[in-house]
Amino acid sequence: MKMSKVLEVKGLTTQFESKNGPLTVVDQVDFIVEKGEVLGIVGESGCGKSVTSLSILQLLDKHGTISSGEVFYQNINLVEKNEKEMKKIRGKEISMIFQDPMTSLNPVLTIGKQIGEVIEQHEKLKGQEVKQKVVKLLQLVGIPRADEIYHEYPHRLSGGMKQRVMIAIAIACNPTLLIADEPTTALDVTIQAQILDLLRSLKDEMDMSMLLITHDLGVVAEMCDRVVVMYAGQVVETTDTRTLLRHPKHPYTIGLIQSTPHQSKGEKRLKSILGQVPTPDQFSHGCRFVERCPKAMEICQSTAPPLYDVDSHTSCRCWLYENKGDVI
Amino acid sequence: MKQFILNRILSGILVIFGVSIFSFLLIHFIPGDPVRIMLGINATPEQVERLTHHLGLDKPLLVQYGQYIANLFQGDFGTSLKTGRPVLTEILDRFPETVKLAVFGLLIAVVIGISLGILAARFKDTIIDKLCTVFATLGVSIPSFWLAILLVMVFSVKLAWFPIANGTNFRDLILPACTLGVVASTMIMRLTRNGMVEVLSNDYIRTARAKGLEDRLILFRHALRNVLIPVVTVIGLQLAGLLGGAVIIEQVFNWPGLGTLALGAIMSRDFPLIQGTVLFMGVVYVTINILVDILYSVIDPRVEMGVKEAS
Incomplete structure (x- = not known):
């Protein structure tokens, strides 16, 4: 069965202004989110994952601009849309939840108001109808005493509860695509599992697709159908979750997996990838991972590798696969 | 509560x-x-x-x-040595005039201060922002009596739009209120502008944008209320200060308020009257501060909680 694409990102390039000219933070990123699937974007901090997701909804601050590329949402190119048209898409067609629920809710507005206003904005409901819908949403995301919480302010809720409220805001208008930017990173481990469970069941119930941004391969294993690995603003590997975890291709992906703790293996010391992600003004002319790569070759220093199609559902940006696949 | x-x-x-x-x-x-x-x-x-x-x-x-x-x-603040009337009567006679001037002046300050503050933050680092900064700097550095005299020169003497300091009608009120308003507005403007710039970079503003809300709602519902928390304190303090009598401005415009009363009392060494005005100003100050604190907890729900936890 051929699935339909909900989101197709093509050659997305986002730049930020700086004193020394524009910096390319997201560079020629391509990926597709199919209907009903969960696509993960993985990478360390500073790889451009969040900027990619903010670029999709054009929520970048004023220093950042999409300099080229296309973002097709149900075959409409969002990059060509103006601010007014984007407002109709944000929160209704595509909604987003953020990393830190502590700071993502407005401290001076009640929970009811903050969920209700997105319904008022997009569904043109008023008064009691909005309230009823908000209370239902609060129940749906697993908040007890929904009637009371409706009148509460965010500071009275725990982090996990606040993230549930953020989720309620995101799903209020039945979006087609939910972008979750590190939704569990700021939460306690026990709460993380609950929030992931909630997201998964809501996705199935409401027939949503999901773009899940995370640095946690555990979350990927738990949630995602397919994965895009990003490094230094580029896609370095795209494949399905099973293949990624069992047969990672790119040395960076291999490094990420090796630096994830496994209880069963009983290792004493966790491996790590040496060095740090280069900042956009330090990108090498060759492969951007070359300085940290255990398998670096001569060509990696001088020439940037293209993305190779390793097999029908896996692509990898590494010279190691030069003779094994076609350039995309 | x-x-x-x-x-x-x-x-x-x-x-x-x-x-x-x-x-x-x-x-x-x-x-x-x-x-x-x-x-x-x-x-x-x-x-x-x-x-x-x-x-x-x-x-x-x-x-x-x-x-x-x-x-x-028993409501006995003593008797004025100069007029022989009860001090409280003297004060209450003058107080309404001071209230009129203070409220009208503050209204001008709030309108100018908050709107210019929002404007400057919305157009941060543009020419509009810079012009607002120039206005704020001038407002802070120009002595109020000089501005008062300048306004009298231009609008009363040259243009003859307003009378020169001899009554308590609305037309007499405009120039002193504008003087007070312009000076007080600069502080409100700078606070609003800086608060707005800071608040607009908060995560919850990004959340509001991700909801697809109109800019108007983001600015006024989400940002302004958070900005107002410090601004209200300053407005309250300014009101309290103005209600205590804007001594210099009242003197320049010959406005019969508490300021001229206090100054007159000092000049004529009318000690019971000085004592009375000092105490009265204290009561006004404290009352306004209590009102500001209550207003504060209405704007920011976290305030009340902090007090409960502390007590």
Whole structure:
């Protein structure tokens, strides 16, 4: 069965202004989110994952601009849309939840108001109808005493509860695509599992697709159908979750997996990838991972590798696969 | 909430008690014999004795204070030496004029300050922002009496749009209120602008944008209320200051408010009247502060909670 694409990102390039000219933070990123699937974007901090997701909804601050590329949402190119048209898409067609629920809710507005206003904005409901819908949403995301919480302010809720409220805001208008930017990173481990469970069941119930941004391969294993690995603003590997975890291709992906703790293996010391992600003004002319790569070759220093199609559902940006696949 | 307000009122009463001690002691701070200073050097010993007795200054300090407080509770602030009328009557006669000037001046300050502040933040680092900064710098550095005289020169003398300082009608009110308003607006503007710039970079503003809300809602519902928290405090303090009488401005425009009353009392060494105005200004200050605190907890729901946890 051929699935339909909900989101197709093509050659997305986002730049930020700086004193020394524009910096390319997201560079020629391509990926597709199919209907009903969960696509993960993985990478360390500073790889451009969040900027990619903010670029999709054009929520970048004023220093950042999409300099080229296309973002097709149900075959409409969002990059060509103006601010007014984007407002109709944000929160209704595509909604987003953020990393830190502590700071993502407005401290001076009640929970009811903050969920209700997105319904008022997009569904043109008023008064009691909005309230009823908000209370239902609060129940749906697993908040007890929904009637009371409706009148509460965010500071009275725990982090996990606040993230549930953020989720309620995101799903209020039945979006087609939910972008979750590190939704569990700021939460306690026990709460993380609950929030992931909630997201998964809501996705199935409401027939949503999901773009899940995370640095946690555990979350990927738990949630995602397919994965895009990003490094230094580029896609370095795209494949399905099973293949990624069992047969990672790119040395960076291999490094990420090796630096994830496994209880069963009983290792004493966790491996790590040496060095740090280069900042956009330090990108090498060759492969951007070359300085940290255990398998670096001569060509990696001088020439940037293209993305190779390793097999029908896996692509990898590494010279190691030069003779094994076609350039995309 | 009730507990919160009660706490505020109790601590307010404590402050007023402190002010009453200060205003009582005022007369004793003067070097030499206050009665001689009041009466001048030509006073006869009988006159001095009579006034000393009249003011109760021949009794022990504690008894004097007890009497002072007892009188205060009966609404007796003493009698003006100059006019012979009760001090409280003198004050209450002038207070409405000061309220008029303060409220109107503050209204101008709030309107100018908040709108320019939002404008400057919305167009941060553009020419609009820079012009607002120039306005704020001028407003802070220009002495208010100079601005007052300038306004009189231009609008009363040259253009003759407004009368020159001789009444208490609305037309007489405009120039002094504008002077007060412009000076007070600069502080409000800078606070609003900086607060707005900071608030607009908060995560919850990004959330509001991700909801697809109109810019108007993001600015006024999500940002402005958070910005107002510090701004309201400053507005409250300014109101309290203005209600205590804008001494210089009232003097320049010959406005019959508390400021001119206090200045007149000082000039004519009318000590009961000075004591009365000091105490009255203290009460006004404390009352406004309590009101600001209550307003604060209405705007920011976290305030009340902090107090509960602390108490």
